[in-house]
Amino acid sequence: MLAKSPTRSSFLAAVLMAGVAMPALADKASGTLDVAFTKELENVDSYFNSSREGVVLQRAIWDGLIYRNPETNEYVGNLATSWEWVDDTTLEFKLREGVTFHNGEPFNADDVVFTVDFVANEENGVKTQRNVNWMDYAEKIDDYTVRIHLKEKFPAAIEFLSGPVSMYPNEYYAEAGPSGMGLKPVGTGPYKMVDVVPGQHFVLEANESYHDSPKGQPEIAKIDIRTIPDVNTQMAELFSGSLDLIWQVPADQANKLAQMDQFTVANESTMRVGYLQMDAAGRSGDTPFTNKLVRQAVNYAINRQELVDALLQGASKVVYTPCFPSQFGCVQDVTEYEYNPEKAKELLAEAGYPDGFTVDFYAYRDRQYAEAITSYLNAVGIKTNFNMLQYSALREINMKGEVPISFQTWGSYSINDASAIVSQFFKHGSLDSARDDEVLEWLNVADSSTDPDTRVDNYAKALNKITEEAYWAPMFTYNTNYVFKDEVSYTPTADEVLRFVDMSWK
Amino acid sequence: MSDVTDPLAREIEGPSPRQMLKSRAASHKGLIFGMSVVAFLVLVALLAPVLAPHDPYAQSLMKRMVPPVFMGGTWEHPLGTDHLGRDYLSRLIYGARVSLMIGAIAALISGVIGTAMGVAAGYFGGKVDAVVTFLINVRLAMPVVLVALAVVAILGGSLTVVICVLGLLLWDRFAVVMRASTLQISRRDYIAAAQVIGASTPRILLSEIMPNVFNNLIVIVTLEMAHAILLEAALSFLGLGVQPPTPSWGLMVSEGKNMMLFEPWLVLIPGVVLFVLVLAINLMGDGLRDVTAPEGRS
Numbered sequence: 001m002l003a004k005s006p007t008r009s010s011f012l013a014a015v016l017m018a019g020v021a022m023p024a025l026a027d028k029a030s031g032t033l034d035v036a037f038t039k040e041l042e043n044v045d046s047y048f049n050s051s052r053e054g055v056v057l058q059r060a061i062w063d064g065l066i067y068r069n070p071e072t073n074e075y076v077g078n079l080a081t082s083w084e085w086v087d088d089t090t091l092e093f094k095l096r097e098g099v100t101f102h103n104g105e106p107f108n109a110d111d112v113v114f115t116v117d118f119v120a121n122e123e124n125g126v127k128t129q130r131n132v133n134w135m136d137y138a139e140k141i142d143d144y145t146v147r148i149h150l151k152e153k154f155p156a157a158i159e160f161l162s163g164p165v166s167m168y169p170n171e172y173y174a175e176a177g178p179s180g181m182g183l184k185p186v187g188t189g190p191y192k193m194v195d196v197v198p199g200q201h202f203v204l205e206a207n208e209s210y211h212d213s214p215k216g217q218p219e220i221a222k223i224d225i226r227t228i229p230d231v232n233t234q235m236a237e238l239f240s241g242s243l244d245l246i247w248q249v250p251a252d253q254a255n256k257l258a259q260m261d262q263f264t265v266a267n268e269s270t271m272r273v274g275y276l277q278m279d280a281a282g283r284s285g286d287t288p289f290t291n292k293l294v295r296q297a298v299n300y301a302i303n304r305q306e307l308v309d310a311l312l313q314g315a316s317k318v319v320y321t322p323c324f325p326s327q328f329g330c331v332q333d334v335t336e337y338e339y340n341p342e343k344a345k346e347l348l349a350e351a352g353y354p355d356g357f358t359v360d361f362y363a364y365r366d367r368q369y370a371e372a373i374t375s376y377l378n379a380v381g382i383k384t385n386f387n388m389l390q391y392s393a394l395r396e397i398n399m400k401g402e403v404p405i406s407f408q409t410w411g412s413y414s415i416n417d418a419s420a421i422v423s424q425f426f427k428h429g430s431l432d433s434a435r436d437d438e439v440l441e442w443l444n445v446a447d448s449s450t451d452p453d454t455r456v457d458n459y460a461k462a463l464n465k466i467t468e469e470a471y472w473a474p475m476f477t478y479n480t481n482y483v484f485k486d487e488v489s490y491t492p493t494a495d496e497v498l499r500f501v502d503m504s505w506k
Numbered sequence: 507m508s509d510v511t512d513p514l515a516r517e518i519e520g521p522s523p524r525q526m527l528k529s530r531a532a533s534h535k536g537l538i539f540g541m542s543v544v545a546f547l548v549l550v551a552l553l554a555p556v557l558a559p560h561d562p563y564a565q566s567l568m569k570r571m572v573p574p575v576f577m578g579g580t581w582e583h584p585l586g587t588d589h590l591g592r593d594y595l596s597r598l599i600y601g602a603r604v605s606l607m608i609g610a611i612a613a614l615i616s617g618v619i620g621t622a623m624g625v626a627a628g629y630f631g632g633k634v635d636a637v638v639t640f641l642i643n644v645r646l647a648m649p650v651v652l653v654a655l656a657v658v659a660i661l662g663g664s665l666t667v668v669i670c671v672l673g674l675l676l677w678d679r680f681a682v683v684m685r686a687s688t689l690q691i692s693r694r695d696y697i698a699a700a701q702v703i704g705a706s707t708p709r710i711l712l713s714e715i716m717p718n719v720f721n722n723l724i725v726i727v728t729l730e731m732a733h734a735i736l737l738e739a740a741l742s743f744l745g746l747g748v749q750p751p752t753p754s755w756g757l758m759v760s761e762g763k764n765m766m767l768f769e770p771w772l773v774l775i776p777g778v779v780l781f782v783l784v785l786a787i788n789l790m791g792d793g794l795r796d797v798t799a800p801e802g803r804s
Contacts, residue, residue, distance in 0.1 A: 256768045303567075368590070375590065
């Protein structure tokens, strides 16, 4: 319009329209909740992305067989009404009747069999294999009874089935595949996706015929999610009224927003743990970190409490374990390294580095935290060449074992089990920088045992060795700030999942 | 005719060229302003350890983002502190070192490369000229920022890498201008005379040609210095230039960017200083050109 008639009045009209029309969309009256995501989502199909945004959409569009109440951590049936272990590697489910997918397809045992068989097949290339590769195949007993066969004993099965494993419609998925599902997702969940414009926005609408699920019924009629990478832009839109809810807001900005009275700022801890990974196995060549004293010195050099108090703030906590405290098996009775720079210097001197040394330091996110951490290391004599890389680039060189020390974080996919982080990194995989045989043995026992006590005992042994040897320097847990307009009612949960179904207008 | 009191000789007496230069310089406001700002910043950079009130690397997480004095802060930190509680004034002062060092060394490296190529092309002509012209064209076809980004991304950002990359990229203007001016001068009679009396080529280049292209060289040096400083700031802003904790103005702008909405001074202070420095260097360059070659003034 502007290009055709560039007169002053049409320009004015356009400005007025933009100024008036936009905020009017986003409020209680219109029933649309406007939300911002910071990162782009590669594919809405939850099995083919590995990002937090993907988890959020997965919980809205699809359902799992089981649901874990985020408050009580109790498992209840969702698409299944009951389940039992037939033997150590077989789970039998009774399915809920009368559930339909968004496209009208009824949900039954065929959908479960198809979904499990598809995702468990490695050739289909599910992005995070760990989420699905413990399942072997599914077997239909009758229309509403199904058995899932496991490859081997896997005690965390229920947790995974209530998390990343959701049920897809067999007929539609066979036809559309992951890319079709990504553009036009179909599930049984509380919200149905009505529009996907990759890189721009997603529009969700309440599923009017949602079954009687423990997730509850959707209250907000329409949700428009836009991708806005810059946090300053997000805040500007929040002020102007074209956004109702933003999340993952850095602590400094959240504090400022909390001082204005138009917004609710809620802070919740997440399962993400921030730690320093050191090349204890010496994969990157002759590095000082092969010396236990040096690794302990690094642990002593860092003022965890100050990092949490000044930078992370909110619900973040200091951790000494290489796992999140609420995770099953994450015992807290381990070697703790308090902040003691003098002791760190002594240890470095004892290890043969009285004047410290220089090392390449890598990080991929939270530049500010990474800078603060290097500053602590510099203070005890460990000079750092700072390298900030993209996650995928750092992961690649880390897998090749070329990283002497790096600032890493891991969110465990919100799986409340220590295996999701400890076993991910200490079982001699390509990301294992410690390569401790004893730890591997204990973890093998802990991961495959069905007896909770045996599991805890073996995790405890592994964690004690890991902290005693100071393979990592675990530092803190993360938190997320949710900022939303006062007319939105929402209580965030501790697992970093934005639940639209729990939101309503005041 | 040997009488010095000859009326003709007396008539051409007056201010010497050097005196004329001085008086032109003294009345050129841009030059005076530019030179004094640059001289001031060079002094600040040299005396950084004496002038900086705090250690620019000393982190104090409990005193983060203290506002500057004029926004309600205290004289303890006249320009406030940054996102890690480091004194902003001290970082600004040490940052001047980084900016000026990168500007000066990058301009020096590219100046040496560009001048050597340009003078050689202009003086020898023929095949040498063809090769140099080709190289200049190749260089001009490459977008500086893109190449610098790519190289720094591959080699990893550090002070040395940034200086080398910029030094090796910014010689094109030197080569073009030096080639053109040498071409003009090498046809003058005094060059022919020098050749006839048997002066060696290096002697001709150094004592006949160089002094006569020097004015042009100075102007290009200032232009490229400002260019290099801005590029360094851009690279550091994108996280590919000077790496923390080294203070660099571009990096400071980048680090303050996230808090721009609430603490705009974090971006404003280094931004303004950077602007003033680049403006001053450019004014100085323009002024030098006006003063040394007034006929070229447009």
